[in-house]
Amino acid sequence: MRIKIINPNTTQAMTDGIYRAALSAASPDTEIVAVSPRCGPVSIESWHDEVFAAAGVVEEVHRGEELEGGFDAYITACYGDPGLNPAREVTDKPVVGIAEASMHLATFVGYKFSVVTILPRWKMVMEEVIGRYGLKERCASVRCTPMEVLEFERDPEKGARELYDMSLRAIREDEAEAICLGCAGMVDFAADLQEKLGVPVFDGVTAAVVVAEALVRLNKKTSKNLYYNYPNIKEYTNCPEIISPK
Amino acid sequence: MRIKIINPNTTQAMTDGIYRAALSAASPDTEIVAVSPRCGPVSIESWHDEVFAAAGVVEEVHRGEELEGGFDAYITACYGDPGLNPAREVTDKPVVGIAEASMHLATFVGYKFSVVTILPRWKMVMEEVIGRYGLKERCASVRCTPMEVLEFERDPEKGARELYDMSLRAIREDEAEAICLGCAGMVDFAADLQEKLGVPVFDGVTAAVVVAEALVRLNKKTSKNLYYNYPNIKEYTNCPEIISPK
Amino acid sequence: MRIKIINPNTTQAMTDGIYRAALSAASPDTEIVAVSPRCGPVSIESWHDEVFAAAGVVEEVHRGEELEGGFDAYITACYGDPGLNPAREVTDKPVVGIAEASMHLATFVGYKFSVVTILPRWKMVMEEVIGRYGLKERCASVRCTPMEVLEFERDPEKGARELYDMSLRAIREDEAEAICLGCAGMVDFAADLQEKLGVPVFDGVTAAVVVAEALVRLNKKTSKNLYYNYPNIKEYTNCPEIISPK
Amino acid sequence: MRIKIINPNTTQAMTDGIYRAALSAASPDTEIVAVSPRCGPVSIESWHDEVFAAAGVVEEVHRGEELEGGFDAYITACYGDPGLNPAREVTDKPVVGIAEASMHLATFVGYKFSVVTILPRWKMVMEEVIGRYGLKERCASVRCTPMEVLEFERDPEKGARELYDMSLRAIREDEAEAICLGCAGMVDFAADLQEKLGVPVFDGVTAAVVVAEALVRLNKKTSKNLYYNYPNIKEYTNCPEIISPK
Amino acid sequence: MRIKIINPNTTQAMTDGIYRAALSAASPDTEIVAVSPRCGPVSIESWHDEVFAAAGVVEEVHRGEELEGGFDAYITACYGDPGLNPAREVTDKPVVGIAEASMHLATFVGYKFSVVTILPRWKMVMEEVIGRYGLKERCASVRCTPMEVLEFERDPEKGARELYDMSLRAIREDEAEAICLGCAGMVDFAADLQEKLGVPVFDGVTAAVVVAEALVRLNKKTSKNLYYNYPNIKEYTNCPEIISPK
């Protein structure tokens, strides 16, 4: 099985971390390819960052389908799940978002989960995806740290401390029974936090890998019946050839 | 990995079918044990059937934990997911319902799914679980056939025809992009239906197996933080010793 | 008029208290019968307790219908309303839950009510029944005390103090205008609390009695049109004869 | 016990019918007083009719409290429940709306109820009250007949036929298990319809009487804690003295 | 263009302030007429005040249509939008509520808005209109001051201070990005507050004027297709001739 993971930002160090995390969760016979789009923001912390990153994600799915021999599944690895719907139109292979995967899985081991994530403005992106996945009633809270995406790499000790503190508040004050870490760059903190907090702590990347593998093993493909059908054929003026619907 | 699947009804032929389906989806190194409770209804088609079946499910989880050396995960294999919440209180291993697993997975490959199921009165049980899982907006419809649970085994040709007809109506009239088969006894119809309908068709048993395996591989256990904590120790008057919270 | 009240737990002292409370609210010509199931938990504080208690409730309705000459109405007297839906399938007489009765009535005298109840883990059971009855927007809050069910009988002074404190917080901080006491064992505290707090305080048992009487006087029976129809006839393996649907 | 029923329209024949219906449901020791406001529409079929009728209802509650020696409860007897909230501010006695009473009671004997009512434009008034009472998920449908309020009195045979036809469609097509008759002028059709349809059929007036009696017997009064507190004292320019908050 | 603004209370000083505010927002060629009903409360702070004020609003729309040569639009200028639905039945010209106008506009410049308003009991009126307009998810909070309507005119310094303090709390604690001032009498505070708070602050009167002008310029009239159709012709017993539907 071959899975292509697209880190929607262009920071190679994060792509590398995502690759390692994915490998650690994948079955031995699964091949992981992890890439960043050729253009886009170095991190994703606003709707502005998201819209350009989403375009990059979609282009990478096109590239996977048309130039790289196809994959069995695709993963978009930013916790706002940018480009998820358009990416599903491009391919009939499963496309899995890391927020989506971790939040759905969290509901199997805790009645309520909290998302612990980056800057306060990210909360609204979270509320929109939680709403789209139908998990509003199961989400105890979205707790923001005062940290930017790349700060978690630059200062992992501070990152660990902030994530622990906010998770603890979610558990004690919001009735959270499980924690979802709301950024692909938090993958290295999950195991340690789970041990310290004593509740399940989900990282999105590993969650998306096991969900993607599950869908492939069940032989499920993205439905082309209606909303995820291939985009209508048309010209994309002044755009890279690869993204024009053909 | 060892998974105990509990068919909440007492019809051994269904338990056998569930066992075969589970095996077909499980990883090679996963051991599947499939049982029926020692007492309860031969099929589950009402709240009345459910309440007694749920008690049986919980007793079997107790048995798994206390008498059978423990399992890595448990699955409750009736599409109303009877006993799911109390079973999660009994163990810290993941407990997965087949409705829950298939519905969540369906949202990854279709924006809207429909449940195609047994008798009309089952629709309300479906609406309650769909509401609990937060998937109301993602569910296109619940379509009932006029068939009882055991009829699908007695007359599989009729069963296949009814499931196909209702699925087609869900796809054409309700905008369903994926189908969830709403009974553990429909497991043998899924592959064929998927091919004929051209959209993903989910059977609950196989979906639950891959979700349970995914949770175990991610090292996630049922949170004991609050709502799924072990039941308070107390006496159960005139009840089998095994079920009294200790 | 004859009403059978089923205390879903097996603590006779609670059944006695429920009987006295019911009598106090009933019309002079109403005969009250109060029982506990022959088996089940001594108190109900988790989903685990609920599922076994629910089975006991349903068995007692069967017994009422088939062995005891029938009743004009049934009441299930635990504040999680266990067994309510299956009990309604068994009989065409009204079946009333104490949570359901008190919450609906509370909305007639206060725009928002709060439930003041037992241990924190009971909150989720409350949220599920409140959701089922459609009263989420009318519920100001669910406030838990740190007390177990049977503690209210063992230490009524502490019970009165905790209920008063939590009710006051609901009134002052949550905008509650009426209080629902969330346990059948709190029946003796209601009148005193109402006087001290100056807002309506509902006990479930007396609320259920007047609602049951109201339904009987209006000549309303449980609809057998669809979801509450009698359970389909089938075998219940190794179960007491009384519960098999005939 | 003394209950004042206010028919919000000024058609005396309807007030008389409401009085007879109320008497038939009331306990022997309950005194019923039924009135129409001194001014207002002869029937209520729009928001326009409602707003003037509501003013009349509130004035009649003032009159009851200040000039007529007080009552134990008040009932507003138009199925849009006009004036219910302001009436509750005027008195600390329970005030019960007929829509509110019948809809809440219907949920005890059927999972879903339908309202069968007058002209199509009334549907939106129904949707607003159903929303306010939290019963949207429990309401199967609102079915309108093509008949005006007073037509049911002028041509009862046509009225009976239309109500039967629409109720049957609600039962067969919308999964209704109980019927609520959505106009105080339909009170005489309920018993016959219930017999013919074989499901519980609720008339609002009798439902409100038993609910009002239940609240009085439980010694519950309208909460003055916040939203139903007495209106602030102020001048009402050019208004009848009786309605100025004092 | 001629717009008639109806201040639903009878305090002429407020009507004058509303007139001035409306003029300041209106296009140069728009004629503003501002009136109070001939009878009704001097301020609106409860459902009781609202029901009588609403009748006055509707009467003034009748007067506008039948005696004053018609207007291009009507505005109801109390923040509970009393009489809005019945007023729309009376005319085919747009009728705009000040709460409605300001809340809808606020969503264009802030993801979440808060309403800062009068006494705590007004909060429920706010929640009902917010629900009716569909803006619950976009409303960060309703914050009440301890001040009555007319107090804002009597003590504007205190008014300014309270509005500033509560707005600041909404911004800092509730994530409000825009403020809606929840009373027509707060119109003079808006500009100053907007400057001090650094977020958009909406006054209802000016918002309603620009929305009314926009609808007129787009040649939109109140739909007579169903729910806002003219009221059915009927007698209004003992009522002013002007309000009887003809």
Next chain:
Amino acid sequence: MRIKIINPNTTQAMTDGIYRAALSAASPDTEIVAVSPRCGPVSIESWHDEVFAAAGVVEEVHRGEELEGGFDAYITACYGDPGLNPAREVTDKPVVGIAEASMHLATFVGYKFSVVTILPRWKMVMEEVIGRYGLKERCASVRCTPMEVLEFERDPEKGARELYDMSLRAIREDEAEAICLGCAGMVDFAADLQEKLGVPVFDGVTAAVVVAEALVRLNKKTSKNLYYNYPNIKEYTNCPEIISPK
């Protein structure tokens, strides 16, 4: 006042039509500038088209702010409102979507509106924006024609016929009281349809122009308090200089 309207697709003929429509609705002293992005799809009919169009919209707002001397407001003129949230982060001037503007305005003249739009797959995009604006309860239906965006220009007679037929079905079968035309390319059909159907018919472009003017006249700017704050400064790898947050 200067308003920049961005047609998110690259079909100049549509941009020209949008310009003419905007001019017809704008005040005499408003200057309208209408553009298409320099790259992107020739029409927008899927999430795929939307994601690339959204990037183009945001780039044009940057261009307006940084290279074109600023505008008083921006309008995004595709009925999925692509790029609305990120565009609001880029500027403190109001940014108005055409779907958003027309839907909100429609609620002032009809209790329920329907959207009549292009191909069936566009329905889900509509449901997402309707949900985001909070207007789900006010939306009677989304009715799709079998026509592509550009077909309305190629065959306007067919376009007019399809829009009329679908609007009529919305009015008769779905209780729609107002119609919103769900594509910027339908602007020329609105006046004629409104006349023929006898209910208000909203075109998005003209609605957005009057809303944008209203916000500017009220001196409202996009809140920079939280979710619409300027994007964090960062590098956008291999992206046009204009879009990097500075």
